[in-house]
Amino acid sequence: RKIDFIKYTEDGAIFAVTYAALEQARIALNELNGYVEQDHKIAVSRSCVKNAVNVSKHNCHLKAIWYLTSSTGNGRILFNKEKSAHDAYDLFKRLHYRCRYEHVTNLPTVKVTYCFVRSNGKAFINFQSRLDACNARRRIHFLETAKIVGNRRNHEASLLLEGFSKDDDEEDIYSRFQDCKGFIGVHILRGIKGQVFQRPDSAEARIKAIFSHYKSFQQDTILFNPKVSNGRVEAIVQFSDRRELQEAVKEINGKTGIIGHGRVRLSEQFHKQKEEVSANKEDEYVLHFERVDRSFDKYDMIKILKDNQLYDDVKHVVVYRQKLKEKNLITTGINTGESDIEAALENLRSMFHSKLDLFRSIPEYQPPFCAPDGTVTTLIIFNDAVDITTAIQNYDNQVIQLLKSSSKLRLVLSIVHQIFINAALTKVIPNKIQEAIQYTREKYKRIRIKVISLGTEEKTAPMKIRIEGDDVQQITMAKIVFDTLMKGMEYRYKEDPGKIRFLFDRDGAAVLQKIQNETNTYISCSYSYLFLRIYGDNQAPDTAAKCIDEYIEDILKHRDFTTTLDIPKGYLRQILKLGTYYQDTIGKDFNVKIIIAGAKRQIQVIGKQQDIEKAEEAIKKHWSETLIEQQSVPKENTTTTSNECPICYEVANYTLLECGHVSCLYCLKQELSKKFDTTLSNQSFKIKCIMQECNSVLSLRDIKTIIDPPDMQRLARASFQAFLKTDTDIVQCMGTDCKQVR
Known part of the structure; x- marks a missing residue:
């Protein structure tokens, strides 16, 4: 299914190969392990990363997404790196998208509000009751007029105020009436009735102009409120020096003739987060979009980023949609949202079942979930991973029919990986596990990582790490991080890797257990492939490796060597009869052990290297001087009618x-x-x-x-x-x- 490069080593490279079927992985493991390609030997081992479910059950998921509401035309893309955000900003500008860049930091910020439409000189001052409105009339200034009118916005009464200064804004009038009994709020009339306000294109340049003489003003981080109401612009600007910010507020706040019509208002904004949280919060680089094509969703934006190699540093992409409005079930008896979901799900089934010959397995559908913005998601389950690719190629970005309308259909691969870590590993590498979890969470923002302890003692209990999301690349990279962690440090004896076989007996197992306890490590042994892996925090694996080196060197220093001599043809019967001579005389003379293997027609000599050489010379000399080749060579394949043992040639019993x-x-x-x-x-x-x-x-x-x-x-x-x-x-x-x- 996929091949991922992991890293280079001293004598080669390591890759992770993922198969769709378990049987295919088994065949590759058996056939490729030890295979020599261009003078390089391939070593294959099972991966420590496993799928979320058993391979005999459903393990191939596809998310189907459609929309019940239309897009608002607004969205944003969140980046981890400033350069990527700037490159994306330049790209979307070239593509004629209406977007702006924002650098979100913990710098001091100030809110700027001004009116770009002149006031009509009329304002509604809203009260809870008509009596409250009457009592407030005494606050009317000279040359101003006021009358009590009914209010259509669920207020009992309002005071229609006329004749006030056109430079006055909501804050001026609010300060005059805020302590009146029953006071609710102020609404100043601007423009003409039914007018739709849009922020002027010159707003950003004008704001930069009024703050340009402040050295700590961050001119690249101006953030506008996309919602423009009643002819007022709201923006957030940042300063690196809080004292300069406060100076700007003191000099500009409440002044007229600086920008727009009327007074400009400045107010310092304070972070709601606690100081310790704010201090650790990372800077974010955001692109805000306006008036995007209403047919676009976040996957269209992602495609543009991927096509231009700008998606690697993206943290989040969102295209805002209108809130789902449910009709009153009492009056209509029908829930339009649920009806649309049922209709779309039925049409989705029809799309897939109309071409069953395309798929190797029959899809199953889980109950759909509808978000408040009308985004509907359901899970389609296949038994064969190839079907997921087929479904995406044939049906992604198609149109699906709803009850009375239609929607774009998105098919997204849903991936879940689970890593199981046994209790021994959680005990010896707790720091490395936490570092890997923290690294993947910080590095790969588009996936979710959940840690589940499988016991009561968190530090020593088995652990399950769940990685899930729909970003194949980031899940693969996170999987490689944990796969590398689970491989530990492979042990190799410095002079001859084959000498590691001395550890695979009862004495070696006891020594490894002792080294584990003394170095606080976990040593994993493969008896099939004769290799060791050592797990531990910090320098513990290196310490354990040195202890193993010392044990092997001690064995090599005191161990016995073995030499095998093939018995010449025709000498076997006489050598078997002289077995005592070889074992007692030659063996004792040269301090070696001699074993006669009659079935293999061999003599094994065991002892020190120099003693073996002398014993071997004495045996060959005995053969040439004493033994007489038999004229009649005995049959080597005795039949059932013979009563001689084919090994020792004594009477068979x-x-x-x-x-x-x-x-x-x-x-x-x-x-x-x-x-x-x-x-x-x-x-x-x-x-x-x-x-x-x-x-x-x-x-x-x-x-x-x-x-x-x-x-x-x-x-x-x-x-x-x-x-x-x-x-x-x-x-x-x-x-x-x-x-x-x-």
């Missing part, structure tokens, strides 16, 4: 049940004891007849007869380990102190 070949119990027991090794593969572990050309598997009766009862448990453990190497559905826990399988 046991007949195998399945194939009928004969041997002696002692030789059979020696051969089967070699199967106690838990590192054997399933093929190497196969217990069969010792005759070279016979592949008959020994019966359980034969095995129980040959093996001593105390050794049956060792054989069973080795058999189970060999089985685990072939069955990918069952794996053993990689911890050195855990014997569980799953």
Whole structure:
């Protein structure tokens, strides 16, 4: 489904490969691991990141989105980086979008209000009762007139005031009547009845002009209220120096003739957040849009950003829509919104079911959810991931019919990943886990990360990290962050990576457990692929690696080497009869251990390197001087009619049940004891007849007869380990102190 580059290493590179089907991943794991391509060996391991649900259940989700309300034509894009915001601003300006740039910071701000339409000299002063309005008439100034009128805006009465100065604004009149009983508010008449006000294009330049002589004035961060009412402009401007801001308020507030008609009002704005929250809040870079094509939604804006490589630093995109208005169910009996949703859902089903031959699975639909702005979202579930791509290619950005209208249909991939961290890891790498969570939350703003503790003790309990969203790129990058965390530090012995096999026995497991406890680390072992991973905070993994190095060096210093000599053809019978001589005489003389493997026609010499070389020379000399090649070479494949053991050539005393070949119990027991090794593969572990050309598997009766009862448990453990190497559905826990399988 996808290939993601992770990082370069000293001898290659690491990639994450995602498959749509589990079986395909298994095939790749088995066939690619160890494969040599252009002299480079490929190493493949299972990923620690898993899907949210079992692969046998639904795991392919598609979000279908449509709209019950129209766009307001306004929107905004939030960026993490200033340069990206400026580049996007230039792009949309070239595309003739009406937009403005805002830098949102914690700098001191001031609200600027002025009127760009002259007052008509009339104002409604609203009161709760007619008596309150009558009592307020005594506040009327000379040359002003006032009369009491009814109010259509749910007020009992209003005082219509005329003849006041045209420079007076709402604040002037408010200050005169605010302490009157029953006073509600003031509305000054401007323009003509029914007039729609729009902010003048010159507003930004005029505001910059009145503040330009203040050095700390931030001229690039002027923010306008998109709603213009009653001919008044509202804007927010910022200063880097609060003292200059206060000076500007003192010099300009309430003055006339500076900008617009009447007085200009300045008021310092204070952040509602607590100081500690404000101090940690990141700067935001915002593009505000006005009069955007009403057919546009946020996905159209996202497409423009992606096409121009400007989406990486986007935090949020929104196109505002009108609020959904529900009709009164008592009077109409019909909920228009619900009817539109049902009609759209039915049409959506028809679209998908009309071309079922396009899909590999039949889609299922979850109940839709409607937001207050009329955006409806439903989840479509497929059993095959390929169907999601097919659906997007065929139906995204199409038109879907509602009850009495239509809407644009959006199909968006919905992704959920879950990372499970066991209790041992949460105990030894708590800091790294928190750093990874914090990093992904700060770096990838368009996805959601939820942390769930699976136990009562948060610091030591297993943990589940849930990553979800519809941004494929950011979810993939977040997945790689946690995947890298879960890989830990791969241990390699400095001189020969193959020497790591010394750790995969009972003594090695005990040493690893001791190192874990002493260094506060967790060591994960793979018996199948012979590698270790070390997990820990700070320098703990390096300390553990040094301890492992010291253990391996100590083994190499004191360990025995093994050399294998092939027995020349025709010498086997005489060597078997002289077995005591080799083991007691040559072995003791040179301080080595000698094992005669009759079935393999080999002699193994075990000991120190210099002692082995001397013993090997003595054995070969004995062969050339003492042993006489037999004129009649015995048959190497004894039939069932022979009464000689094919290994030691003594009289056979046991007949195998399945194939009928004969041997002696002692030789059979020696051969089967070699199967106690838990590192054997399933093929190497196969217990069969010792005759070279016979592949008959020994019966359980034969095995129980040959093996001593105390050794049956060792054989069973080795058999189970060999089985685990072939069955990918069952794996053993990689911890050195855990014997569980799953």
